[in-house]
Amino acid sequence: MKKYRVGVVGALGAVGTEMLKTLEQRDFPIEKIKPLDIPENEGKMIVFRGERVSVEVAREGAFKDLDIALFSAGEAASLKLSPVAAAEGCIVIDNSNAFRMNPAVPLVIPEVNPEDLKWHKKIIANPNCSTIQMLVALKPLHDHFTIRRIVVSTYQAVSGTGIPGMAELESQVRAYTEGKPLDVKVYPHQIAFNAIPHIDVFMENGYSREEMKMVNETHKMLHDDSIAVCPTAVRIPVVRCHSEAINIETEKPISVEEAREILEKAPGVKVMDDLSKNLYPLAADLAGTDYVYVGRIRKDISVENGLNMWVVADNLRKGAALNAVQIAETLIKMNLI
């Protein structure tokens, strides 16, 4: 079996760390791993499959000996270095927002639209975390019942903001227990003991960019701009795993039993739904797991064809690192690399 030379850009960040861990855990066919990061981190060591590997600087020339580079170093770094990496012969799987809505770049969730990988031109975009878990759960239902409208409210973890977000919640919680004032640096407001309806920047239409990502990326990946999406994105004091309250309206009649049966067979999905046992997916339980978990599946009592559900996934794994690695795996499987 062919092995690949893989780079991880942003190797010391929250998602980069998970990318390395995911590559290790999934027996990805690796000839060589190359952790890349900012100059300040040059020479720092990471451990991969029992070997210590030195972090190199992500810059021109660094991609010449690589087949694949997983990028998670922010939009600016991606905009600058992804074309460089591609020009140096490397396939880029980019976790930032830089290329997601670029019509020349496929945006892919392997369970949802693997076929879009066929037209890649060396750069492939990894979708936003909130969109990934929503569509992994909704695509199989869309295939059967044709979703016309989605109303979604998110309950998003601070790890979506990377290590600084996690550190801010941690430090605010510690300050609270010590009776000290809470320092606010990363978020516009205190995140401990709060719910902030503001993720990323606000757009002209009154929606946040995080919310509009859920609209636009859904249209791009389901190849249907007519699916109506109405999102509210909210940050809450959870460390890892985003939760989503999702309501769908479908063209065809939909029953809880059929929906559950379809979701139980759906790739990447685990149904956790037994109210008699207080069983439903919970953010605090699912850190480090790979599936999109669906519970509270119930008939929408307010429309004829509608369904509600509660969807939880680890935003750093399936919402970011794992989906990127799965894109690489799918490229291999489809002989596109």
Add this chain to the structure above:
Amino acid sequence: MKKYRVGVVGALGAVGTEMLKTLEQRDFPIEKIKPLDIPENEGKMIVFRGERVSVEVAREGAFKDLDIALFSAGEAASLKLSPVAAAEGCIVIDNSNAFRMNPAVPLVIPEVNPEDLKWHKKIIANPNCSTIQMLVALKPLHDHFTIRRIVVSTYQAVSGTGIPGMAELESQVRAYTEGKPLDVKVYPHQIAFNAIPHIDVFMENGYSREEMKMVNETHKMLHDDSIAVCPTAVRIPVVRCHSEAINIETEKPISVEEAREILEKAPGVKVMDDLSKNLYPLAADLAGTDYVYVGRIRKDISVENGLNMWVVADNLRKGAALNAVQIAETLIKMNLI
């Protein structure tokens, strides 16, 4: 001006404490205050308007010298003692779920349906906290645009479970910072760093009772069972103030500008909505306040006539104690007592 003899049942609980504080702060015309609680708390002292008052036992006979009793001692106590209090000549304003859907009992938010107080038979029900803040914000919009459907996701504070809920979050957060295991007693799962889509018990239709309260109480107070309500109720690690992501569909066309103008004039509502200043209502800022705060007012981009908003209120004040006191004030104003 006539003064009243007022009892507070459950005087040492989270809501009872707020009821006393609210009565004190609002210059309610009080001749005598009588804190009532379980036998274990007999003789404990509270301070009201600078005087120490001894807690008496809530039991038969305790209501004979009272004009009004505000109950917040749980459903069982209300079912047992409200009829007793009423028989002893006292008007009961009950904060529990015991009588809310009883067709012989008015369920009232003074800003929404004060006219229902006219047919009271000595017992008046105070609505569920989540419903109160939702309808204070929606009633003025309903009057203008006729709401046909509401999709709502809640972000509810632990004080909704009273003092034990607040103590549980506090102790779990302390245990976390000390690296100790988290004790789970009050909620079915850990509440610190989590989002639990389970408030009150689950019903046969897959909805929680908290969710169905939002459906049924909306129908009762707006006198219209045809308004479709689709709720998801979620507990998050916030101490005080519930937040709600509310989506409405209206019969008539609705614009952000009109909606905002109407809400700015609406009784009990404060609009906090200036994205350029990161201004929107936040649970952590609004504890102890009396209004229903509305922000993130934006066009629903997924239907023709629709609007989204983010609604926050103190669940112990407007969601419970304050609304009960306002009911009493409205009874006085309408000469119904």
